[in-house]
Amino acid sequence: MSELFNLQLSEKMEPVLEAVKAFIANEINPVEQEFHDSPKQDNIWMLSDRQSEIIDDLKSKARAQRLWNFFLPDWNGEGVSNLDYAYLAQEMGKSHLAPEVFNCNAPDTGNMEVLAKYGTPEQQQQWLAPLLAGDIRSAYAMTEPDVASSDAKNIATTAVLENGEWVINGEKYYISGAGDSRCAIMIVMVRTDPNPDAPMHSRQSQILVPMDNPGVEIVGPMNVFGDPDAPHGHMHLRFNNCRVPESNMLLGAGRGFEISQGRLGPGRIHHCMRALGQAEVALEMMIKRGLSRQAFGKPLIKLGGNFDLVAESRIELDSCRLMVLQAAKAMDVLGNKEARVYISAIKALVPKVTGEIIDRAIQMHGGAGVSQWTPLASMFTHNRTLRLADGPDEVHRMVVARAEILKYGQ
Numbered sequence: 015m016s017e018l019f020n021l022q023l024s025e026k027m028e029p030v031l032e033a034v035k036a037f038i039a040n041e042i043n044p045v046e047q048e049f050h051d052s053p054k055q056d057n058i059w060m061l062s063d064r065q066s067e068i069i070d071d072l073k074s075k076a077r078a079q080r081l082w083n084f085f086l087p088d089w090n091g092e093g094v095s096n097l098d099y100a101y102l103a104q105e106m107g108k109s110h111l112a113p114e115v116f117n118c119n120a121p122d123t124g125n126m127e128v129l130a131k132y133g134t135p136e137q138q139q140q141w142l143a144p145l146l147a148g149d150i151r152s153a154y155a156m157t158e159p160d161v162a163s164s165d166a167k168n169i170a171t172t173a174v175l176e177n178g179e180w181v182i183n184g185e186k187y188y189i190s191g192a193g194d195s196r197c198a199i200m201i202v203m204v205r206t207d208p209n210p211d212a213p214m215h216s217r218q219s220q221i222l223v224p225m226d227n228p229g230v231e232i233v234g235p236m237n238v239f240g241d242p243d244a245p246h247g248h249m250h251l252r253f254n255n256c257r258v259p260e261s262n263m264l265l266g267a268g269r270g271f272e273i274s275q276g277r278l279g280p281g282r283i284h285h286c287m288r289a290l291g292q293a294e295v296a297l298e299m300m301i302k303r304g305l306s307r308q309a310f311g312k313p314l315i316k317l318g319g320n321f322d323l324v325a326e327s328r329i330e331l332d333s334c335r336l337m338v339l340q341a342a343k344a345m346d347v348l349g350n351k352e353a354r355v356y357i358s359a360i361k362a363l364v365p366k367v368t369g370e371i372i373d374r375a376i377q378m379h380g381g382a383g384v385s386q387w388t389p390l391a392s393m394f395t396h397n398r399t400l401r402l403a404d405g406p407d408e409v410h411r412m413v414v415a416r417a418e419i420l421k422y423g424q
């Protein structure tokens with residue numbers, strides 16, 4: 015167990031971390047503002063020509079330097095541990111573009127992991143290869159508007175086998191990335207066993223559905239605090255007698271929960287790692303603003319309780335970092351399944367703390383904090399959604415509480 019307390023970056027990854035930092039500083043930061051300010055297309059779900067040029071150029075440079083697909087367990091034939099990845103993801107989280115530039119963006123990483131772990135050679139050739147190359151993007155469709163989807167056992171979209179094809183019917187919403195015109199494939203959680211007496215955990219399955227399937231209807235984008243978040247988008251989808259070959263099933267009918275156990279752990283911890291990067295950016299912005307503006311004869315940072323808020327932010331952020339590193343280490347040492355309580359603990363804590371730190375930075379910026387002149391408003395709204403996506407805070411607290419109470423035999 016003492017292994018769980020060795021939270022250092024491995025020596026072999028030290029130069030890689032430095033290379034990631036340098037790439038973000040020298041290649042991404044100089045063009046990031048231009049990317050965001052670039053005029054949108056009439057079709058908001060497509061990148062503009064200039065945006066495509068920027069992102070494609072950055073991706074090919076990152077790939078040429080082998081700063082690519084770090085999340086893969088056998089990265090460059092050596093492997094990046096979850097702990098090492100935590101250090102890298104924290105840096106990537108500081109920039110909006112970086113995760114995609116290094117092909118380490120959600121939800122693609124989780125989908126690639128599923129395909130790598132559970133896909134057949136044919137599924138891997140068709141979908142994993144172009145995802146690993148960064149040529150296409152993907153989505154993961156579980157949540158449904160009509161059932162409480164934080165309990166995955168409620169998922170009601172059906173898939174019925176008919177003449178060698180699965181016929182899918184149902185509705186999903188908030189499917190991230192499904193708006194992006196580059197999104198080619200979706201992993202969809204469906205119910206394959208209609209028997210109401212079937213064991214709860216073997217009713218669900220996960221199946222591959224190409225976005226251009228005529229049975230996939232994009233009803234429209236779901237807004238996030240009033241914004242459609244184009245071109246990524248969080249789509250409301252309907253499956254209308256959507257037919258896919260029997261071979262599109264992942265792992266086997268009834269094994270959807272098994273796949274979720276493998277997929278959601280890494281996805282959740284990646285969100286928390288990137289959130290730490292956002293919290294660092296917010297704290298830096300809060301301090302710089304507080305030092306550079308004066309009111310009532312003093313720098314803002316010295317007024318009222320602001321000094322204290324800086325300390326509180328640093329203390330909370332560093333505590334969160336230690337917990338994230340330990341959860342990553344637990345995944346390395348104990349495995350994803352055994353590490354689930356560590357993962358739930360950070361998922362319930364980190365987005366909440368990050369939100370508070372971003373909120374303090376907004377406050378220190380006055381009106382500019384909620385304006386288009388700083389990234390803080392968008393950081394705040396994105397971070398707020400993390401308290402829902404991949405399981406609301408309460409569900410993760412339930413996991414922690416259950417494990418804690420179990421220690422007393424109940």
Ligand SMILES: Cc1cc2nc3c(=O)[nH]c(=O)nc-3n(C[C@H](O)[C@H](O)[C@H](O)COP(=O)(O)OP(=O)(O)OC[C@H]3O[C@@H](n4cnc5c(N)ncnc54)[C@H](O)[C@@H]3O)c2cc1C
Pocket residue numbers: 121154155156157158161162163164165187188189190191238248399402403404405406407408409412
């Ligand atoms: C921006 C964004 C992106 C998303 N991306 C995706 C995506 O790509 N794919 C996808 O499938 N889904 C996605 N989601 C959906 C997200 O995962 C769900 O919203 C989330 O899982 C909760 O499900 P629900 O909305 O049905 O809420 P419900 O299950 O109805 O829960 C509502 C509330 O009930 C309370 N609650 C639930 N369980 C408990 C409990 N055990 N104890 C106490 N209180 C509880 C919580 O307060 C919870 O917020 C996204 C959501 C957002 C906002």
